[in-house]
Amino acid sequence: MGKVIVITSGKGGVGKTTTTANLGTALAMFDKKVVMVDTDIGLRNLDVVLGLENRIVYDIVDAVRGNCRLNQALIKDKRFENMFLLPAAQTKDKTAVTEDQMVELCDKLKDEFDFVIIDCPAGIEHGFRNAIAGAEEAIVVTTPEVSAVRDADRIIGLLEAAEVRSPRLIINRIRTNMVQTGDMMSVDDILSILAVELLGIVPDDDAIIISTNRGEPTVMDDASLPGQAYRNIAHRLCGEEVPLMTLTPKKNSFFSRLKSLFSGE
Amino acid sequence: MSIVSFLAHFFGKDDELSSKNIAKERLRLVLVHDRLDISESIMENLREDLIATIGKYMEIDTSALEVSLSREVDGVALLANIPIVNVRRTS
Numbered sequence: 341m342g343k344v345i346v347i348t349s350g351k352g353g354v355g356k357t358t359t360t361a362n363l364g365t366a367l368a369m370f371d372k373k374v375v376m377v378d379t380d381i382g383l384r385n386l387d388v389v390l391g392l393e394n395r396i397v398y399d400i401v402d403a404v405r406g407n408c409r410l411n412q413a414l415i416k417d418k419r420f421e422n423m424f425l426l427p428a429a430q431t432k433d434k435t436a437v438t439e440d441q442m443v444e445l446c447d448k449l450k451d452e453f454d455f456v457i458i459d460c461p462a463g464i465e466h467g468f469r470n471a472i473a474g475a476e477e478a479i480v481v482t483t484p485e486v487s488a489v490r491d492a493d494r495i496i497g498l499l500e501a502a503e504v505r506s507p508r509l510i511i512n513r514i515r516t517n518m519v520q521t522g523d524m525m526s527v528d529d530i531l532s533i534l535a536v537e538l539l540g541i542v543p544d545d546d547a548i549i550i551s552t553n554r555g556e557p558t559v560m561d562d563a564s565l566p567g568q569a570y571r572n573i574a575h576r577l578c579g580e581e582v583p584l585m586t587l588t589p590k591k592n593s594f595f596s597r598l599k600s601l602f603s604g605e
Numbered sequence: 606m607s608i609v610s611f612l613a614h615f616f617g618k619d620d621e622l623s624s625k626n627i628a629k630e631r632l633r634l635v636l637v638h639d640r641l642d643i644s645e646s647i648m649e650n651l652r653e654d655l656i657a658t659i660g661k662y663m664e665i666d667t668s669a670l671e672v673s674l675s676r677e678v679d680g681v682a683l684l685a686n687i688p689i690v691n692v693r694r695t696s
Binding site for chain 2: 519524
């Protein structure tokens with residue numbers, strides 16, 4: 341029996357879909373049988389991030405309405421044979437899927453897969469409630485910005501009210517240089533505000549944009565720093581203990597020397 | 606701001622002026638507001654607990670008891686107006 345994990349954030353653009361794609365791919369690389377479910381009906385994107393956009397025939401609405409068998413709607417990835425995508429519908433109405441249908445869908449999927457990873461839409465409306473309906477665990481993604489942290493707090497409250505057990509946090513897009521100069525909240529700052537278990541940290545890195553351009557999740561690149569961060573998180577999801585990544589600022593010789601002069605380091 | 610403190614701030618001293626401390630303080634306040642908005646049941650539970658606790662020492666008029674939050678620019682205060690009917694005699 342597999343686990344159903346929802347990736348959510350409240351605020352848009354913090355990296356839910358990137359996180360879903362990378363954790364799903366990393367788990368598949370670790371020989372887990374994984375399905376990623378895009379619940380952002382009308383704003384489908386997980387397919388392009390994974391590079392599977394040309395292979396869609398049926399979608400989640402077809403699957404829950406019985407227009408096709410569930411297995412027909414699952415896209416099998418050619419790079420990892422145990423990795424699948426259930427794409428969102430692009431043309432249908434947001435309310436095309438109900439919470440009961442989502443619960444039923446998740447129950448069926450977890451019989452067949454080790455991990456069912458649900459990519460939640462932004463917001464706290466219908467799409468959010470659908471995405472969390474069948475989930476047993478939640479991962480909240482935030483970035484070190486006031487708007488994203490505020491929305492993460494709201495989402496944590498809503499998850500607890502919906503009895504989705506103890507959500508865990510991923511802090512995405514950390515810019516170590518700015519944290520050092522006191523112009524970005526640190527991991528500890530954010531944890532002190534949100535009081536929630538930390539699952540992982542991901543540095544801000546150009547590799548994410550390049551990998552998204554190519555449709556190849558950055559975890560597939562051994563040299564990628566965010567790729568390493570996501571692989572670490574995937575190991576933790578498998579129950580392994582992996583220490584947090586140490587993020588060292590990029591060396592900027594002139595400024596770092598001046599900085600150390602003034603801060604006495 | 607002196608030139609030294611400006612430079613110290615610019616080059617990363619963790620002072621009150623650093624923008625992350627401004628962010629933290631603004632978040633702290635906004636979350637107090639947000640969290641109270643979400644859980645209306647908190648106020649009802651608090652009211653019941655207040656009655657139970659104070660009731661051990663004083664007889665209070667529970668029908669006239671008022672518990673509310675006062676929102677100000679720099680914080681949120683809990684205001685409780687609790688009419689006392691009688692004080693229990695201590696033995």
